[in-house]
Amino acid sequence: MRKNIFITALPLFLAASVFSQNKDSVVMRNIANEIMLRGECYSWLDYLSNKIGGRLTGSPQAAAAVEYTYQLMESIGADTVFKQECMVPHWVRGIKETAKILTTESGEYAVNICALGKSIATPLGGITAGVIEVHSIDELNKIGKTGIEGKIVFFNGAFDETEIRTFSAYGKAVIQRRDGASKAAKYGAVGTIVRSMTNTLDDYPHTGAMQYNDSFPKVPCCAISTIGAELLDKQLKLDPKTKFHFEMSCQMLPDEKSYNVVGEIRGSEHPDEYITIGGHLDSWDQGQGSQDDGAGVVQTLEVLRTFKALGIKPKRTIRFVMFMNEENGARGALKYAELAKQNHENQIAAIESDAGGYSPRGFGVDGTVDKRKKIVGWKDLFLPYGMYDFSGDEGGTDIEPLQKLGTVMIGLAPDSQRYFDIHHTAADTFDKVNKRELELGAAGVAMMTYLLSEYGVN
Amino acid sequence: MRKNIFITALPLFLAASVFSQNKDSVVMRNIANEIMLRGECYSWLDYLSNKIGGRLTGSPQAAAAVEYTYQLMESIGADTVFKQECMVPHWVRGIKETAKILTTESGEYAVNICALGKSIATPLGGITAGVIEVHSIDELNKIGKTGIEGKIVFFNGAFDETEIRTFSAYGKAVIQRRDGASKAAKYGAVGTIVRSMTNTLDDYPHTGAMQYNDSFPKVPCCAISTIGAELLDKQLKLDPKTKFHFEMSCQMLPDEKSYNVVGEIRGSEHPDEYITIGGHLDSWDQGQGSQDDGAGVVQTLEVLRTFKALGIKPKRTIRFVMFMNEENGARGALKYAELAKQNHENQIAAIESDAGGYSPRGFGVDGTVDKRKKIVGWKDLFLPYGMYDFSGDEGGTDIEPLQKLGTVMIGLAPDSQRYFDIHHTAADTFDKVNKRELELGAAGVAMMTYLLSEYGVN
Numbered sequence: 045m046r047k048n049i050f051i052t053a054l055p056l057f058l059a060a061s062v063f064s065q066n067k068d069s070v071v072m073r074n075i076a077n078e079i080m081l082r083g084e085c086y087s088w089l090d091y092l093s094n095k096i097g098g099r100l101t102g103s104p105q106a107a108a109a110v111e112y113t114y115q116l117m118e119s120i121g122a123d124t125v126f127k128q129e130c131m132v133p134h135w136v137r138g139i140k141e142t143a144k145i146l147t148t149e150s151g152e153y154a155v156n157i158c159a160l161g162k163s164i165a166t167p168l169g170g171i172t173a174g175v176i177e178v179h180s181i182d183e184l185n186k187i188g189k190t191g192i193e194g195k196i197v198f199f200n201g202a203f204d205e206t207e208i209r210t211f212s213a214y215g216k217a218v219i220q221r222r223d224g225a226s227k228a229a230k231y232g233a234v235g236t237i238v239r240s241m242t243n244t245l246d247d248y249p250h251t252g253a254m255q256y257n258d259s260f261p262k263v264p265c266c267a268i269s270t271i272g273a274e275l276l277d278k279q280l281k282l283d284p285k286t287k288f289h290f291e292m293s294c295q296m297l298p299d300e301k302s303y304n305v306v307g308e309i310r311g312s313e314h315p316d317e318y319i320t321i322g323g324h325l326d327s328w329d330q331g332q333g334s335q336d337d338g339a340g341v342v343q344t345l346e347v348l349r350t351f352k353a354l355g356i357k358p359k360r361t362i363r364f365v366m367f368m369n370e371e372n373g374a375r376g377a378l379k380y381a382e383l384a385k386q387n388h389e390n391q392i393a394a395i396e397s398d399a400g401g402y403s404p405r406g407f408g409v410d411g412t413v414d415k416r417k418k419i420v421g422w423k424d425l426f427l428p429y430g431m432y433d434f435s436g437d438e439g440g441t442d443i444e445p446l447q448k449l450g451t452v453m454i455g456l457a458p459d460s461q462r463y464f465d466i467h468h469t470a471a472d473t474f475d476k477v478n479k480r481e482l483e484l485g486a487a488g489v490a491m492m493t494y495l496l497s498e499y500g501v502n
Numbered sequence: 503m504r505k506n507i508f509i510t511a512l513p514l515f516l517a518a519s520v521f522s523q524n525k526d527s528v529v530m531r532n533i534a535n536e537i538m539l540r541g542e543c544y545s546w547l548d549y550l551s552n553k554i555g556g557r558l559t560g561s562p563q564a565a566a567a568v569e570y571t572y573q574l575m576e577s578i579g580a581d582t583v584f585k586q587e588c589m590v591p592h593w594v595r596g597i598k599e600t601a602k603i604l605t606t607e608s609g610e611y612a613v614n615i616c617a618l619g620k621s622i623a624t625p626l627g628g629i630t631a632g633v634i635e636v637h638s639i640d641e642l643n644k645i646g647k648t649g650i651e652g653k654i655v656f657f658n659g660a661f662d663e664t665e666i667r668t669f670s671a672y673g674k675a676v677i678q679r680r681d682g683a684s685k686a687a688k689y690g691a692v693g694t695i696v697r698s699m700t701n702t703l704d705d706y707p708h709t710g711a712m713q714y715n716d717s718f719p720k721v722p723c724c725a726i727s728t729i730g731a732e733l734l735d736k737q738l739k740l741d742p743k744t745k746f747h748f749e750m751s752c753q754m755l756p757d758e759k760s761y762n763v764v765g766e767i768r769g770s771e772h773p774d775e776y777i778t779i780g781g782h783l784d785s786w787d788q789g790q791g792s793q794d795d796g797a798g799v800v801q802t803l804e805v806l807r808t809f810k811a812l813g814i815k816p817k818r819t820i821r822f823v824m825f826m827n828e829e830n831g832a833r834g835a836l837k838y839a840e841l842a843k844q845n846h847e848n849q850i851a852a853i854e855s856d857a858g859g860y861s862p863r864g865f866g867v868d869g870t871v872d873k874r875k876k877i878v879g880w881k882d883l884f885l886p887y888g889m890y891d892f893s894g895d896e897g898g899t900d901i902e903p904l905q906k907l908g909t910v911m912i913g914l915a916p917d918s919q920r921y922f923d924i925h926h927t928a929a930d931t932f933d934k935v936n937k938r939e940l941e942l943g944a945a946g947v948a949m950m951t952y953l954l955s956e957y958g959v960n
Contacts, residue, residue, distance in 0.1 A: 076666070080663045080664050205539055206534065208887055208888060208942070243938055405888065430666060430863065433890070461936055461938045461939045462936050462938075465936070480920075481919045481920070
């Protein structure tokens with residue numbers, strides 16, 4: 045009998061598995077078709093970019109984006125839409141920064157710089173000093189106080205172009221931008237210049253967050269375009285007495301009130317299991333924040349629209365979150381996790397899209413071995429859409445605070461080759477986004493959300 | 503004893519396999535590093551695009567590109583560089599085409615069109631006629647002579663946006679462009695308009711080759727921008743009596759002499775086994791032919807440079823071929839295969855890059871089951887570089903004539919989302935190419951060339 049049961053049961057089991065695989069393939073195909081044929085994310089991004097613009101935390105544009113996405117989620121038909129209040133830093137750039145290389149023999153060269161986020165201003169009239177060039181914090185430490193005191197430190201460590209994933213090159217180089225000012229101030233530097241975080245040679249200075257260590261004096265710090273960096277490097281090689289002058293009027297104002305915007309579809313079978321998906325609403329001020337991270341915001345909204353349009357009723361609750369203040373504080377992310385903890389929400393998984401609206405190539409997955417295995421097991425379902433790479437474990441800054449609650453972190457991983465060409469610059473504008481690439485990314489997030497809502501993570 | 507032999511032999515076999523895998527991984531890593539750090543293909547493409555420009559077969563620019571790449575291969579240090587003479591068609595566009603929609607009630611609308619390659623001109627003063635809109639050849643056949651005679655047929659079949667690979671959408675729609683004129687002329691049409699072959703809605707008309715069937719009258723045929731196509735469709739819906747006027751002065755001149763440009767590195771162990779890699783030197787005239795196919799040309803040259811720079815001495819002979827006349831005749835491709843046959847060359851495999859210099863995602867492979875299996879078996883070696891997809895069998899137009907000789911056809915398969923945005927338009931210019939994406943594609947071709955030259959196809 046046992047043998048018979050086994051023989052009978054096996055095909056049934058297989059049939060069920062094939063059926064479920066087929067059913068999921070069909071739903072995923074429907075999701076892709078809905079988005080590729082009737083997607084609205086591209087026109088929403090047009091609005092967010094061209095009508096609202098750069099959305100630095102605390103700015104009127106950030107406030108406008110809160111209202112825009114709140115109303116959009118209401119009109120799309122989320123079960124509930126609400127805001128989560130949080131206090132956010134309010135840093136402003138002030139008037140356009142200026143800088144020049146002062147050579148001893150060939151006059152002055154104006155170069156393009158911008159203040160790094162959170163930097164203090166220079167004194168009125170700017171700072172002029174000699175320059176010491178380094179390529180890493182290590183090199184800075186080796187030079188020490190004697191060589192650095194009274195000088196401007198020029199961090200000129202470039203991206204490692206042999207890194208195929210550009211985020212790996214960024215990860216290695218960005219330490220100069222983040223920590224450089226205080227590391228240099230420790231040795232008596234009066235300011236810092238950081239080579240822009242990019243693979244390209246062009247004239248855009250790339251801004252981004254830095255952080256001061258309160259143990260050391262705060263010195264003004266700026267990013268210089270890679271063309272400017274090459275010129276400064278060349279001049280310093282010709283004459284180490286070359287000086288640098290820069291003036292910035294940025295300042296930190298008192299904290300402001302702002303919001304995450306949250307939409308929700310309640311789960312039909314396990315409403316107490318939450319899946320959070322999102323991107324960040326704020327951006328840097330120089331461009332339109334189209335790739336970083338308007339793309340992630342509108343892709344999140346597209347998932348909501350697609351679930352409603354196709355009548356998908358998720359078994360688990362889905363939260364669509366527009367996070368505030370990813371770029372210079374992550375206060376929205378912290379607030380979201382704080383409230384989730386306070387309300388005892390069982391946040392089983394979170395997906396962030398914050399690596400640009402380029403062709404999706406896979407997902408980073410960070411969770412326990414078993415949960416990771418389950419999710420990576422869905423990989424073949426994504427292959428027809430060009431998503432093959434589940435090898436990474438990158439989630440995203442906004443979902444990271446949820447990790448303490450045991451949430452599986454999932455990050456959409458788009459093709460990264462073009463991301464740092466425009467990242468944190470005036471060139472991060474709507475025209476840099478390709479409609480189909482953006483939509484395919486949205487389809488990827490929608491498919492992953494569907495599978496998570498259908499099967500959970502255990 | 504037998505058992506013992508087996509036990510001893512197995513680890514040895516495994517060790518050899520692991521060793522070879524490691525050696526290949528190292529060579530491939532070196533290839534990628536050489537190209538990402540010191541690649542020159544991007545600056546060569548700058549020259550080909552901005553200094554030479556669009557290289558329509560028979561044009562002075564095509565001739566200049568022959569000389570440029572000939573000299574480049576000599577200076578890079580190919581063992582031999584030679585030209586293969588061939589006679590090529592010489593079609594010229596003439597003065598800029600004009601067109602307008604003539605409504606019965608709301609006046610005229612100028613729209614952007616361009617002649618399709620090989621089309622005849624309109625009579626001086628243009629053609630004006632009523633319009634019949636169809637979306638496929640089938641629909642045309644159903645309407646037949648009574649509905650079509652004396653009219654301009656407007657082929658408005660759009661791309662199927664649910665096709666994830668845009669080349670599949672192109673493949674379905676392009677039949678209208680290729681065969682539409684004669685199919686319509688068969689029923690007495692006086693001209694044809696074809697919706698541009700693209701995923702986007704914009705105002706560029708996309709040219710491309712068409713072919714006349716000598717059994718039917720030749721009628722002038724043009725491509726209309728998708729914005730123009732939408733407008734014409736709308737006007738025809740408002741009033742089927744809407745007319746269309748267009749004027750074109752294109753013409754076919756007598757055949758010209760031109761060339762393939764071929765560089766060669768002789769194989770060290772199997773010089774009589776040939777691996778051909780290439781792209782096409784000619785392009786359409788409206789843009790700079792940067793993605794189609796300047797990218798493939800400079801990637802081919804980059805493979806040559808990289809082999810020389812790294813001192814790779816291939817076991818088999820490698821041919822680096824700049825094919826002439828892919829766009830409107832493939833005469834260079836036919837000549838190359840004809841000479842290969844005449845000279846009894848054992849052309850074991852051919853790689854073409856003619857799908858744009860975008861992030862590479864894999865290769866199409868077309869050969870016998872065993873040969874295909876061997877090549878697809880190398881797949882994991884390409885994964886670290888983002889090339890995962892070996893599922894297709896697309897080779898390339900220029901290498902296709904070699905297939906009769908038993909050559910395995912291999913096509914570089916880049917991400918296809920952006921390709922048809924600019925394909926065959928004035929917008930196919932150098933600024934559309936990303937340096938790292940172009941270089942990664944070159945690295946992919948170089949790695950595949952290396953493996954083929956090392957291991958052959960049997």
